[in-house]
Amino acid sequence: MPTIRVGRVADIQDGGKIVVETEGEQIGVFRIGNEFFAWKNKCPHQGGPVCQGRIYNKVLEVLDADLKSRGRDFDDSTTHIVCPWHGLEFDIRTGEFAGASAVKIMNLEGYSTQVQDGDVYVVV
Template sequence: MKKYFVATVDEIPPGHRKIISIAGRSIGIFNINGEFFAIRNRCPHGGAPLCEGELSGFVHSPVPGEYTYTRKGEIIRCPWHQWEFDVKTGQSWFDPVKTRVRSYDAKVEQGCAIAESTGTKLEEGPHVAETFHVSLDKDYVVLEM
């Protein structure tokens, strides 16, 4: 799988999202309580820009007059027809068996690990250049597709 470095961790604070384009696909990256999740920015129902919808949660009511609000910020609502999807899994709450939105693996990697993993071996030549130590001290959100 190919890795795409989509943002630094501080670019997407908890409760927020960033919509990016990778390989012709529009994808929303969400920070839910410090964990990152990615879903396709296209509602399977009508093609709406799903990731531009409202983030919400669920209201549970075991008996009349009692309710709890759970999963705050984990459910995305389509801006056109209000279909709801789980940001963490892509599962639809309208039709969970047949309908879902594509989800992608998103994780956080340290900048120094990224710099080390992209290094290549070069053949030594006859010339010497002045070099400087470079380090990356941020964490990056990485999308694997």
């Protein structure tokens, strides 16, 4: 399978991303710690540039014993990308649509990544 070199590991900051183009296809490459995740830059909702959205940790609603809201918190173990067109959120690690992970047609289309000698590659 062909691979494309995205750049050096240090070119993508932890919690950040870059968007590359190959053969007319845009691919967003995200870094979380020392892991890299690559997704097609095309939102399954209406085709927006999902990989160019903001990155947030999953928002949690904190409820008390009476199920009243006590504000919001963030889940440090789950990071989302938010599509800039209509705000749908996707898990950066899995590509799953955060609103309903069982709805597979709404998940991002992904590519595998490799790191060799300090360079990041995407297998297309």
